[in-house]
Amino acid sequence: xxxxxxxxxxxxxxxxxxxxxxxxxxxxxxxxxxxxxxxxxxxxxxxxxxxxxxxxxxxxxxxxxxxxxxxxxxxxxxxxxxxxxxxxxxxxxxxxxxxxxxxxxxxxxxx
Amino acid sequence: xxxxxxxxxxxxxxxxxxxxxxxxxxxxxxxxxxxxxxxxxxxxxxxxxxxxxxxxxxxxxxxxxxxxxxxxxxxxxxxxxxxxxxxxxxxxxxxxxxxxxxxxxxxxxxxxxxxxxxx
Numbered sequence: 240x241x242x243x244x245x246x247x248x249x250x251x252x253x254x255x256x257x258x259x260x261x262x263x264x265x266x267x268x269x270x271x272x273x274x275x276x277x278x279x280x281x282x283x284x285x286x287x288x289x290x291x292x293x294x295x296x297x298x299x300x301x302x303x304x305x306x307x308x309x310x311x312x313x314x315x316x317x318x319x320x321x322x323x324x325x326x327x328x329x330x331x332x333x334x335x336x337x338x339x340x341x342x343x344x345x346x347x348x349x350x
Numbered sequence: 351x352x353x354x355x356x357x358x359x360x361x362x363x364x365x366x367x368x369x370x371x372x373x374x375x376x377x378x379x380x381x382x383x384x385x386x387x388x389x390x391x392x393x394x395x396x397x398x399x400x401x402x403x404x405x406x407x408x409x410x411x412x413x414x415x416x417x418x419x420x421x422x423x424x425x426x427x428x429x430x431x432x433x434x435x436x437x438x439x440x441x442x443x444x445x446x447x448x449x450x451x452x453x454x455x456x457x458x459x460x461x462x463x464x465x466x467x468x469x
Contacts, residue, residue: 270457281356281443281462282394327393331458336382336447338458340393 245328245341252349257315259344261328264309268330271304272338273313276325285313285326315346323348353377354446356461364469365436371429371464373444379424380446384458385417388441400427434468441465 242264251257263271269290274282288295288302288311295302301314315322328341353376361369373383382401386394398419400406406419416438418430427446431438445458 272457274460279463279465282445282460284457284459287457335399337384337396337399338445342393 243328243330243339243341245326245344247342248345248347250347250349251318253318253320255318257313257318257322257346257348259313259315259326259328259346261311261313261341262309263311263328263330263339265330265332265339266306266309268332270331271302271311272327272329272331273300273302274327274329276327276343278324282327318346318348320348320350322346354380354444354459354461356444356464358464359462360465360467362467362469363434366433367468369431369434369466371431371442371444371466373427373429373446373461375425375446375459378446378448378456380427381424381448382446383421383427384445385419385427385429386443386445388443388463394443397429431466434466436468439466439468 244262270287272287273285275285276282286297286300288304299316303312325343325345327343329338331338355374357372385397387397388394396409397412398406398408400419400421402421402424408414421427441463443463445460447458448456
């Protein structure tokens with residue numbers, strides 16, 4: 240069945256780049272997403288990439304998609320303490336519109 | 351950008367009470383809304399998919415009589431937790447999107463969640 244995997248924890252120093260990785264299984268997904276969740280809050284859509292793209296850049300965020308390997312990554316340049324949160328990777332089911340979420344990666348940014 | 355409003359943000363009530371949570375898409379029409387439940391330090395668990403004008407589709411293991419979902423209009427879906435008990439305490443999050451199968455769709459946008467605490 241459909242599955243999305245992420246590493247659980249990443250720690251970086253302020254000012255460094257962060258790279259969060261994700262693998263997925265549904266090759267027919269239309270979109271792949273990155274959401275950010277701060278403590279006690281809902282999910283904030285950070286960025287998403289259409290499945291026929293390889294890369295998308297939006298200010299400090301760069302998303303890379305390798306369809307052959309079914310690998311998605313999110314790079315945050317110049318990571319700030321305000322970027323500390325849980326980051327969820329998700330793919331959508333092209334048939335039902337449901338999102339399949341990864342377990343979430345906790346990003347810790349040290350001053 | 352797309353905004354989804356969820357209300358209330360926090361509810362504390364006694365066991366046996368029914369609680370209604372609202373999810374509204376403020377600046378777009380949502381043909382489909384989703385209800386999720388999130389336990390501490392875990393990912394989101396999809397409870398049900400709500401399509402405007404039809405009955406909700408529940409995921410396996412979710413009691414439809416316990417979690418009543420109504421998608422009254424293209425901008426409003428409600429989740430009612432009936433006769434809530436302490437084990438229903440959780441963080442509930444809704445999302446909304448305009449969706450048509452086979453067409454280019456919009457991403458899901460999430461509400462801020464409702465923290466439900468049953469005493």
